[in-house]
Amino acid sequence: MKSAKSSLAKFCKFIGIQSANTVEGITTCLCSFAAFGSLFVLDGWMKMVGFVGFLVLAYLVAWAMDIIKGET
DSSP, rough: OOOHHHHHHHHHHHHHHHHHHHHHHHHHHHHHHHHHHHHHHOOTTHHHHHHHHHHHHHHHHHHHHHHHHHHH
Protein backbone atom coordinates (compact mmCIF):
# COMPACT_ATOMS: atom_id res chain seq x y z
CA MET A 1 0.00 0.00 0.00
CA LYS A 2 2.88 2.32 0.70
CA SER A 3 4.15 2.02 -2.87
CA ALA A 4 0.68 2.81 -4.24
CA LYS A 5 0.56 6.04 -2.25
CA SER A 6 4.08 6.88 -3.33
CA SER A 7 3.33 6.30 -7.01
CA LEU A 8 0.13 8.35 -6.75
CA ALA A 9 2.07 11.21 -5.19
CA LYS A 10 4.71 11.01 -7.93
CA PHE A 11 2.00 10.96 -10.59
CA CYS A 12 0.27 14.03 -9.11
CA LYS A 13 3.59 15.86 -8.92
CA PHE A 14 4.30 14.94 -12.56
CA ILE A 15 0.88 16.22 -13.67
CA GLY A 16 1.42 19.43 -11.68
CA ILE A 17 4.79 20.07 -13.29
CA GLN A 18 3.43 19.35 -16.77
CA SER A 19 0.47 21.68 -16.28
CA ALA A 20 2.82 24.40 -15.00
CA ASN A 21 4.96 23.95 -18.12
CA THR A 22 1.85 24.20 -20.29
CA VAL A 23 0.68 27.39 -18.61
CA GLU A 24 4.17 28.89 -18.91
CA GLY A 25 4.38 28.03 -22.60
CA ILE A 26 0.95 29.40 -23.44
CA THR A 27 1.38 32.67 -21.56
CA THR A 28 4.87 33.25 -22.93
CA CYS A 29 3.61 32.59 -26.45
CA LEU A 30 0.66 34.96 -26.02
CA CYS A 31 2.90 37.71 -24.66
CA SER A 32 5.32 37.25 -27.57
CA PHE A 33 2.52 37.48 -30.12
CA ALA A 34 1.13 40.55 -28.34
CA ALA A 35 4.58 42.17 -28.43
CA PHE A 36 4.88 41.52 -32.16
CA GLY A 37 1.30 42.62 -32.78
CA SER A 38 1.80 45.87 -30.89
CA LEU A 39 4.30 46.92 -33.56
CA PHE A 40 1.49 46.83 -36.13
CA VAL A 41 -1.50 47.98 -34.08
CA LEU A 42 -0.13 50.85 -32.00
CA ASP A 43 1.13 54.20 -33.28
CA GLY A 44 4.05 56.41 -32.36
CA TRP A 45 6.00 55.87 -29.19
CA MET A 46 3.37 53.41 -27.95
CA LYS A 47 4.78 50.84 -30.41
CA MET A 48 8.03 50.54 -28.47
CA VAL A 49 6.32 50.76 -25.08
CA GLY A 50 3.94 47.94 -26.00
CA PHE A 51 6.67 45.84 -27.58
CA VAL A 52 9.11 46.15 -24.69
CA GLY A 53 6.34 45.86 -22.10
CA PHE A 54 4.99 42.59 -23.47
CA LEU A 55 8.48 41.13 -23.85
CA VAL A 56 9.28 42.02 -20.24
CA LEU A 57 5.95 40.51 -19.18
CA ALA A 58 6.77 37.27 -21.05
CA TYR A 59 10.16 37.10 -19.31
CA LEU A 60 8.59 37.74 -15.90
CA VAL A 61 5.97 35.04 -16.42
CA ALA A 62 8.65 32.51 -17.39
CA TRP A 63 10.81 33.55 -14.42
CA ALA A 64 7.90 33.33 -11.97
CA MET A 65 6.88 29.90 -13.23
CA ASP A 66 10.44 28.63 -12.82
CA ILE A 67 10.44 29.88 -9.22
CA ILE A 68 7.08 28.21 -8.57
CA LYS A 69 8.34 24.93 -10.01
CA GLY A 70 11.52 25.27 -7.93
CA GLU A 71 14.00 25.15 -10.80
CA THR A 72 16.08 28.19 -9.85
